[in-house]
Amino acid sequence: MLISAASRRMGRLALLKESLEMRRAALAATFVALFAAPAFALTVSDVDTDGDSLISFAEMAVLYPEMTEAEFAAVDANADSMVDEAELSAALEAELIAAPAQ
Ligand SMILES: [Ca+2]
Numbered sequence: 001m002l003i004s005a006a007s008r009r010m011g012r013l014a015l016l017k018e019s020l021e022m023r024r025a026a027l028a029a030t031f032v033a034l035f036a037a038p039a040f041a042l043t044v045s046d047v048d049t050d051g052d053s054l055i056s057f058a059e060m061a062v063l064y065p066e067m068t069e070a071e072f073a074a075v076d077a078n079a080d081s082m083v084d085e086a087e088l089s090a091a092l093e094a095e096l097i098a099a100p101a102q
């Protein structure tokens with residue numbers, strides 16, 4: 001009697017653990033799908049040539065020779081003349097700029 005109650009509880013725990021793990025795996029897959037999307041694959045380090053973790057207009061022009069200063073200013077949300085990681089990903093998301101073909 002005692003043993004069967006205990007083993008029933010163990011079974012329920014195992015089921016709970018399994019469903020939690022499945023949920024975690026599904027969540028992880030969602031994250032991968034969101035952040036590994038090729039459209040958002042560009043990061044600051046791909047564009048930054050002097051290693052200050054910021055993209056200047058000159059650095060941006062290497063990858064985007066067509067970009068005007070006005071377009072750069074639209075990407076530079078805090079108007080410090082540099083594009084940081086957050087501004088770059090926001091610009092990619094808003095399709096202000098397109099990630100170059102890999
Ligand atoms: Ca730089």
Ligand SMILES: [Ca+2]
Pocket residue numbers: 076077078079080081082083084087
């Ligand atoms: Ca900025």
